[in-house]
Amino acid sequence: MLDKNKLSNWKLEKGKIYSDVYNKRNDERPVNGFASLQRATILDNRLYFPSADIRSQAINDGVFFLKIPSWINLEECDSFASNFYRGEHIHKYGKFREITSSYFNDPLLGFHTRSDQIEQFLLEHRFWQKVYPNAITNTGINLIRLSTIILRSILELTDIPIKDWFTATGGCVDSQGTYHLTFNHYRPYFQGIGLSSHKDDGFLTILRSNFPGLEVNINNRWESVSPLEDHFIINFGLSMELLTKNTIQPVNAIMHRVSHQSKDRHTFGHFTSSYCNPEKDAGIYSYSSKQGLFKVCNSRELINFNDEEIYEGTYPPDGENL
Numbered sequence: 001m002l003d004k005n006k007l008s009n010w011k012l013e014k015g016k017i018y019s020d021v022y023n024k025r026n027d028e029r030p031v032n033g034f035a036s037l038q039r040a041t042i043l044d045n046r047l048y049f050p051s052a053d054i055r056s057q058a059i060n061d062g063v064f065f066l067k068i069p070s071w072i073n074l075e076e077c078d079s080f081a082s083n084f085y086r087g088e089h090i091h092k093y094g095k096f097r098e099i100t101s102s103y104f105n106d107p108l109l110g111f112h113t114r115s116d117q118i119e120q121f122l123l124e125h126r127f128w129q130k131v132y133p134n135a136i137t138n139t140g141i142n143l144i145r146l147s148t149i150i151l152r153s154i155l156e157l158t159d160i161p162i163k164d165w166f167t168a169t170g171g172c173v174d175s176q177g178t179y180h181l182t183f184n185h186y187r188p189y190f191q192g193i194g195l196s197s198h199k200d201d202g203f204l205t206i207l208r209s210n211f212p213g214l215e216v217n218i219n220n221r222w223e224s225v226s227p228l229e230d231h232f233i234i235n236f237g238l239s240m241e242l243l244t245k246n247t248i249q250p251v252n253a254i255m256h257r258v259s260h261q262s263k264d265r266h267t268f269g270h271f272t273s274s275y276c277n278p279e280k281d282a283g284i285y286s287y288s289s290k291q292g293l294f295k296v297c298n299s300r301e302l303i304n305f306n307d308e309e310i311y312e313g314t315y316p317p318d319g320e321n322l
């Protein structure tokens, strides 16, 4: 978690997002048992936990299970996650491995192989309709609705004035943020870790995973997440941590990684980030009752720097040798 005392001085720097948790980025300690994650549901368009204590625990952990609402159909997204990397001769969705960042004129988007086992197809909301099958676009739009419900329910617990919510979240509170759907395949024939430890950059991630392999760092212990049928895994990210750290309800971003996979593993995720496009950047904000709302960095820079640091590594903190 970010050091509260350093928050007002926090600035985004290349290779230094994880300086305060450097050891967790290069942490070869194995998991120590299974994570006991809290469970939530959506009731009447609100995020509902069985008790205030369970809710506090989930917010402190930075990760929890959410029962998949009946209005979200995952069939086509599951099929896409299992096939996007296979090649057109194997499956109709296999052609997506040929659609790379040059098609979108944006280095972040399209099909990517990474230095870890993961390979991904990542696409921002503004391209969904043009590129994805309709069923996937429709699910993506429902996931935006779901993320808005979760975000609003969390903001209600803070002392951030409602009039500031839109700016504070770069529009996400009214479903006007920037959203990415990413489909992931872990290549068993690759050596090394599935996915290096990191926090997600946005406010929250909705993760669909029926496969073991996700590991979360709670109370400085690595723990395995055993997926629950019919539940999403919700991760809070850096934007949420920065925004809430000095409010009456700080929300922790969860540090997570994926262990080495010896069989094919498929997942997909929906990311909710402060609005940014090539012309406009809503920014990342923090709030305290003393200072009010203040901008801490650019939205797109946080996404780019985080992505780079995940795969290229974190600079050792000052005074430590490489």
Ligand SMILES: [Fe+2]
Pocket: 198, 199, 200, 256
């Ligand atoms: Fe992640």
